[in-house]
Amino acid sequence: MNADSNNSSQCLFHGALEILKARDPEQKCRLTAAVVDELRSGKIGLEAGIDTFETPADPGRPDQPELVAPRDLPRRRLNSESGRVALLHALAHIEFNAINLAWDAVVRFRDMPDDYYRDWAGVAGEEAYHFELLRRRLMALGHDYGGFPAHGGLWEMATATRHDVLHRMALVPRVLEARGLDVTPGMIERLQAAGDAESAGILKIILRDEIGHVEVGTRWFRYLCVQRELDPQSTFTTLVRRYLKGRVKGPFNISARESAGFTSKELDALVAMDQ
Secondary structure, rough: OOHHHHHOOOOOOHHHHHHHHHHOOHHHHHHHHHHHHHHHHHOOOOOOOHHOOOOOOOOOOOHHHHOOOOOHHHOOOOOOHHHHHHHHHHHHHHHHHHHHHHHHHHOOOOOOOOHHHHHHHHHHHHHHHHHHHHHHHHHOOOOOOOOEOOHHHHHHHHHHHHOHHHHHHHHHHHHHHHHHHHEEEEEEHHHHHHHOHHHHHHHHHHHHHHHHHHHHHHHHHHHHHHHOOOOOHHHHHHHHHHOOOOOOOOOOOOOHHHOOOOOOOHHHHHHHHHH
């Protein structure tokens, strides 16, 4: 995509739509990098009409991996290479979905400030980078993305929240993605203990960046609460109870969540729901 910003047929939104439809992971990552670079350099902009097309209900994805229920996924024991490969594949699948989630947030929700779209394009770029890191590591171990079954839980929540950007900001970055802040430090420790420093290093990069991604969700969730004259803390708790029946898993990485913008009251509410 090499359109400049004064070409009405090309803009961030058209690029995002093309990426969402792409089925091949390599193409999706390549297009993501190109669109993010062109947005940052000013070669494309935000001025073309986003109302001229419909957001697809489901993004493009390859034929593999096969999607199964979470209970049907094998246990991942990190003291074996096969277990570590299965973990890396599961994480790659999460990051692949996260690319689509970020671009869906760009295309689906209209009438947000320009900075909202720039933020989520930036998130998409980092998610694609994470996916490529994990895929290269899988390939170094003799495997590739698609070689193991996976589950579609992240996209199920995207579907459930597609009618309201406030709900999306509350539930996807601040619940599902924030869960990664809680569990990734333990995975890093277990990989290091197993002697897999390279995989642990990749997860350290992902953890660092994901704090920023959750913070983006927090910032726009609060912006929307102000716009609608809602209390952020009670609104967040209400939405968690509505969509997840109040079922959240601890323990919580308090320091990482605080860095991502969670307040002490929000954290107390989550801890209470984990009792």
